[in-house]
Every structure is written in structure tokens, then in C-alpha cells.
Amino acid sequence: MSLAQTSSVALFGLEGHIVNVEVDIADGLPMYSLLGLPDAALSESRDRVRAAMVNSCEIWPNRKVTVSLSPAWLPKSGSGFDLAICIAILSAHQSIEPARIRNLVFLGELSLDGRIRSVRGLLPALMAAQKNGITTAVVPFENLAEAQLMQGMEIVGMAHLKSVLHWLRTGEREEAPTIEYQWSAQDAGLDFADVAGQPDARLAAEIAATGGHHILLIGPPGAGKTMIAERIPTIMPALKKSEALEVSAVHSLAGSFTSRSPTSLLAPIISPHHTTTRVAMVGGGAHAIRPGACSLAHHGVLFIDEAPECPSGVLDSLRQPLEAGTITIARSIGNVTFPASFLLVLAANPCPCGKFSGRGRSCTCTSAQVRRYLGKLSGPLMDRIDLRVHVDPVGRIDMARNELGETSATIRERVIAARSVAEMRFSGLGFSRNSEIPARGLRGDFRPVPAAMNFLHDELEREHITARGLHKIIRVAWTLADLASHEIPTLADVKKAHAMRGGVEI
Amino acid sequence: MNTKNNQRTGAFGEEVVSAYLTGKNAEIIERNWRIREGEIDIVALYPNGSFAFVEVKTRSSIAFGHPFEAISPQKAHRMQRLALGWLATHGALGCEYQIDVAAVLLAADGSHSIEYRANLL
Numbered sequence: 001m002s003l004a005q006t007s008s009v010a011l012f013g014l015e016g017h018i019v020n021v022e023v024d025i026a027d028g029l030p031m032y033s034l035l036g037l038p039d040a041a042l043s044e045s046r047d048r049v050r051a052a053m054v055n056s057c058e059i060w061p062n063r064k065v066t067v068s069l070s071p072a073w074l075p076k077s078g079s080g081f082d083l084a085i086c087i088a089i090l091s092a093h094q095s096i097e098p099a100r101i102r103n104l105v106f107l108g109e110l111s112l113d114g115r116i117r118s119v120r121g122l123l124p125a126l127m128a129a130q131k132n133g134i135t136t137a138v139v140p141f142e143n144l145a146e147a148q149l150m151q152g153m154e155i156v157g158m159a160h161l162k163s164v165l166h167w168l169r170t171g172e173r174e175e176a177p178t179i180e181y182q183w184s185a186q187d188a189g190l191d192f193a194d195v196a197g198q199p200d201a202r203l204a205a206e207i208a209a210t211g212g213h214h215i216l217l218i219g220p221p222g223a224g225k226t227m228i229a230e231r232i233p234t235i236m237p238a239l240k241k242s243e244a245l246e247v248s249a250v251h252s253l254a255g256s257f258t259s260r261s262p263t264s265l266l267a268p269i270i271s272p273h274h275t276t277t278r279v280a281m282v283g284g285g286a287h288a289i290r291p292g293a294c295s296l297a298h299h300g301v302l303f304i305d306e307a308p309e310c311p312s313g314v315l316d317s318l319r320q321p322l323e324a325g326t327i328t329i330a331r332s333i334g335n336v337t338f339p340a341s342f343l344l345v346l347a348a349n350p351c352p353c354g355k356f357s358g359r360g361r362s363c364t365c366t367s368a369q370v371r372r373y374l375g376k377l378s379g380p381l382m383d384r385i386d387l388r389v390h391v392d393p394v395g396r397i398d399m400a401r402n403e404l405g406e407t408s409a410t411i412r413e414r415v416i417a418a419r420s421v422a423e424m425r426f427s428g429l430g431f432s433r434n435s436e437i438p439a440r441g442l443r444g445d446f447r448p449v450p451a452a453m454n455f456l457h458d459e460l461e462r463e464h465i466t467a468r469g470l471h472k473i474i475r476v477a478w479t480l481a482d483l484a485s486h487e488i489p490t491l492a493d494v495k496k497a498h499a500m501r502g503g504v505e506i
Numbered sequence: 507m508n509t510k511n512n513q514r515t516g517a518f519g520e521e522v523v524s525a526y527l528t529g530k531n532a533e534i535i536e537r538n539w540r541i542r543e544g545e546i547d548i549v550a551l552y553p554n555g556s557f558a559f560v561e562v563k564t565r566s567s568i569a570f571g572h573p574f575e576a577i578s579p580q581k582a583h584r585m586q587r588l589a590l591g592w593l594a595t596h597g598a599l600g601c602e603y604q605i606d607v608a609a610v611l612l613a614a615d616g617s618h619s620i621e622y623r624a625n626l627l
Binding site: 027028029030031062 | 572575577623624625
């Protein structure tokens with residue numbers, strides 16, 4: 001019999017499809033045809049597979065080799081099918097028992113000398129395999145740490161084609177090193193204690209981390225906006241393992257594990273430069289749709305420094321994921337949905353020269369320039385930002401004071417406590433954070449004390465706030481109440497929330 | 507010198523394949539039928555009445571790849587055309603026919619092996 005079949009996984013966004021790799025070797029002139037909508041990288045597999053096979057002392061069949069990747073309609077891309085194709089060819093060539101490989105999944109790119117190279121998106125691929133009832137997967141050794149996150153699957157990490165073949169033929173393999181999981185939610189380098197002064201911004205960061213409220217930091221260069229933003233993940237509660245797996249899956253697809261360990265429970269922080277394009281921000285690509293910055297920041301922080309310098313379309317493209325928590329990207333090859341539930345942290349200078357704060361003595365901008373600068377942040381986007389905080393230049397008192405500020409660990413404890421209060425309150429309602437309370441709830445079960453409501457209605461009447469602004473203020477007030485252990489938001493909480501929104505609508 | 511050598515090698519290969527076909531009860535009808543478009547190495551008639559047009563590739567080493575790899579899709583097409591040309595000139599259009607290829611590998615010690623693939627197209 002010169003027919004063999006095994007499996008691999010094709011990824012479409014985060015969604016994996018099991019691909020049957022079938023190989024038929026027929027009599028005829030030496031030929032190789034690869035069926036099933038391969039892209040350029042996949043079409044090149046022929047040369048990689050052949051060289052790897054020959055250099056691993058195997059015989060390339062000098063016959064008519066037909067490789068079919070089914071389902072045929074699904075466009076397939078990338079080099080991750082190399083290993084599966086190679087194994088299927090050898091099996092069709094009768095050097096591996098076909099039954100041995102029928103229920104395995106093979107993922108890996110082959111190098112010309114037969115080594116197995118790492119692939120992108122291994123984690124989502126394995127998730128798809130598991131969902132389809134496959135229990136054993138052969139993966140590149142380099143990806144082993146990531147692959148072993150999959151519970152309940154036998155993961156065989158292999159570094160070379162020769163060792164795969166040895167294992168398939170004899171059942172023997174070198175004992176794989178078991179990787180001790182270091183689930184860790186600590187960032188060695190960053191701590192809130194490093195931030196001098198800035199009580200307002202610290203409080204805003206704490207509120208943002210607790211309730212999931214988006215935040216804008218306005219301040220002159222050097223005041224510590226970036227320092228504060230970078231430290232927000234260290235006060236966010238550690239990710240649940242299921243959340244960490246979601247984050248790791250997205251990062252796996254983007255191939256960004258160099259900057260983030262797959263076993264990190266720390267909320268991710270992604271800080272794209274302000275010249276970032278729209279596609280890089282939300283995701284996209286013509287052949288394989290890759291996640292953008294807002295998906296990489298899923299369950300974490302998306303920090304955009306110098307936000308007014310961004311081309312306006314880029315920031316506004318975040319409006320939909322801010323509402324939905326997911327982003328759907330449509331291309332000619334299909335629609336892909338990535339998770340994108342992130343905390344947006346924007347930082348901005350107060351004016352183009354950056355010095356219009358405090359008394360603004362050395363600012364060289366005209367008043368029109370100052371007004372126009374923050375006006376670049378569009379109204380609909382600003383409406384979604386609940387906390388607008390001025391970060392003043394650090395004064396000499398703060399700098400001179402020797403004692404450090406509160407550590408991240410202390411703040412995180414408060415955040416966790418406040419979040420658990422909120423989770424208890426919302427249990428069974430389908431959401432868990434204050435920023436997610438539906439508008440109906442804010443006027444019903446979750447209204448603040450009557451005095452506070454009166455205050456807000458007055459403000460509404462004076463047109464200082466909009467109806468949406470009113471809702472947003474109540475949500476922030478709930479977070480303030482949770483942090484201060486108030487049962488329901490008091491007038492003071494609401495006033496504080498109102499002040500943190502910037503008082504008057506921008 | 508080299509060309510002559512290659513021609514001799516080729517002729518030897520064809521000889522070997524002819525003997526192989528005769529051993530299979532096929533009748534060798536023509537050798538090296540040549541027209542402007544090219545050449546058919548061997549025309550044989552199988553006992554079942556099917557004509558076989560055989561391309562013979564002879565190599566003394568596989569340093570330049572397997573002999574069959576020398577047959578490109580274009581070459582296969584030309585063989586098809588030549589086969590039809592032969593059938594037409596001999597008034598045999600419509601007869602059953604097939605295209606075969608044979609690889610003859612010559613070893614250094616003077617022995618040889620044949621690999622024969624029938625009915626390619």
C-alpha cells in the first residue's frame with residue numbers, strides 16, 4: 001500500500017482546523033504535487049521536506065508523490081505542515097507503520113538538515129487538536145514549554161527528524177525533561193514604589209486596575225506618565241490560569257514569546273509606538289491574519305504614549321474593541337475574531353511643546369495650539385475614558401523625601417479585595433467588574449445614595465456632564481466605594497469620580 | 507571523447523532494455539526511430555496488442571540525480587507527440603499504446619540494474 005494519512009492543524013486566526021495530510025505514492029515519473037490551497041511558504045515545503053529526509057538518511061521516493069491537505073477549501077499557510085508531510089510520505093513509502101501515525105498530530109517546520117524548528121501559534125493549534133479528540137501531538141522541542149501548558153494531552157517534544165522516526169519505529173525516545181511550571185505574577189524589574197509622589201495618578205491607576213476603567217494621563221515630559229503606566233500590570237490581580245492560556249494563545253500566534261513567558265500570570269502590557277498603523281493596532285494581514293496590539297494586550301494593558309501624535313484613525317479603530325472586548329477582522333480569505341478585552345491607558349503631553357502645566361511659564365505654544373492638541377483625541381474615544389488625570393511635574397518635596405511610595409504588592413492586595421467585593425455583588429449577572437455594569441443597572445439595583453444622584457442630576461441639568469458621562473461616573477464611583485469599603489457609593493465617592501473624569505466634559 | 511562514451515553507454519542501455527522486453531514476451535518493432543521532433547528509443551509490441559514507446563535513460567552514477575528525474579513534464583509531452591507521430595506514419599492510429607520509461611544503472615564492476623516504469627501518462 002502506498003497510501004498514508006496523518007494530521008496537522010491549520011490556523012485561521014485563533015481557530016484551528018484539523019488537517020488530514022494524505023500522501024499517495026503512485027508509479028510514474030518523479031513528481032510532487034501539493035493540493036489544498038497552500039501559500040508560498042507551504043509550497044516550498046517540498047524542498048525542505050526532501051532535503052531533511054535525505055539528510056536524515058531516508059530514501060526519497062522517486063515516484064509520483066501526491067500530497068493532499070484536506071479540507072481542500074481551507075487556505076493553508078506557513079511551514080508548520082513540513083513534519084506531518086514528511087512523516088506521511090515516509091509512511092506511504094512503507095517505512096513507518098501507517099496505523100502508528102493515524103491518530104497523531106504533527107506540528108513543526110523542518111530545516112534542511114532534519115532539525116525541527118519552532119512554529120507560531122502552537123498553543124491554539126494544540127487546543128484545536130484536543131477539541132477534536134486527539135491525545136498525542138509531536139511538537140518542536142523549542143516549543144515544548146508552551147506546548148506543555150496543554151493539560152491532558154501527551155506532548156512529544158522532538159528536536160530532530162531522526163529522533164521522531166526512531167520513536168515511531170521502535171517506541172523508544174529520550175526522556176523529555178519535565179518542565180517545572182513557574183506560574184509567576186511578579187515582574188522582577190517594576191514596582192510602584194519607584195514612582196515618586198503623584199498621589200492622583202497612583203490612585204487613578206489603582207481605580208483603573210480595580211474596575212477596568214480606561215485612563216488618560218496628561219502631563220509634561222518627565223513627570224512619570226510612562227513609569228506609572230508600565231507599572232499598572234504589577235497591581236492588577238494575577239491572571240486566572242484560563243485567562244493566562246488565552247493570553248498565551250494570542251502571543252503564540254503572534255510569535256511574541258521572546259518578550260513574555262508563556263507561563264506568566266502577569267497581565268500583559270503592550271505599548272505600541274504612536275506611529276503604529278491601524279493594521280498593527282487591531283490586527284490584519286493579507287495571507288495569514290495576525291493579532292494586533294489590542295489583542296496582544298488582552299486581559300492586560302494597552303498603553304499608548306503620546307496619544308495625540310497618533311494618526312486619528314488608529315486610535316479610533318480601538319472604539320469597537322473597547323465596546324465589544326473582541327475584534328473581528330474581515331479580509332477576502334475570511335473573518336477572524338480575536339479577543340481584545342484590555343485596559344486602555346493613554347498618555348499625552350498637555351500641548352505640543354509639553355510645558356503647558358502648572359503655571360505654564362515656559363510653554364511656547366499658542367493657546368489655539370494647546371486647544372487643538374488634546375482635541376486630536378476624538379470625542380467618541382474620550383467618552384470611553386473614565387479617568388483623566390493630570391500628572392504634575394514631580395516637586396522637590398516628593399523627590400527629596402527618602403521614604404518610598406507604596407509597593408505594588410500592597411496596592412495589589414487592595415485591588416484584589418475590592419475586586420472580590422464587586423465579583424460577589426455581581427455574581428450570577430454575567431459580568432464581574434464595575435466598568436461593565438449595564439446602564440439599566442445603574443439606575444436600578446446599582447444606584448448610588450440619593451444625595452449623590454441629586455448631585456449628578458444637577459450637573460446633568462447644567463450640561464456639565466452628558467447622560468453617558470453620568471453612567472460612567474457612577475461606575476467609577478462604585479470602584480471608589482469598593483476600595484473604601486462603602487456598601488454603596490456615597491456623595492463623596494461620586495464627587496471624586498466626577499472630578500477624576502475631568503469635571504467638565506472635554 | 508566524452509560524447510562518444512555517452513553514446514556507447516546509451517546504446518548499451520537500450521540493448522539491455524530490449525533484452526528485458528523480449529524476456530517479457532514483447533516484440534521489439536523498431537529501435538531509434540528518429541524524426542525532426544526527436545527520437546523514440548524503442549518501439550515494442552506487447553502480447554496484449556498494445557504498443558509501447560520506451561524511453562531509456564542510462565547512467566553510470568546517480569551523482570546527477572535519479573535517471574527518472576531527467577524526464578521533465580515537457581519531455582514526457584514530447585514523448586506523447588512522438589508516439590502519436592509513429593502511430594500515424596505506420597497507419598496504426600487508434601491502436602492501444604503506452605509510454606514507458608526504463609532506467610539502466612551501470613555499476614563500476616560492470617553489472618547493471620534496470621528499473622522499468624510502464625504506462626506513464
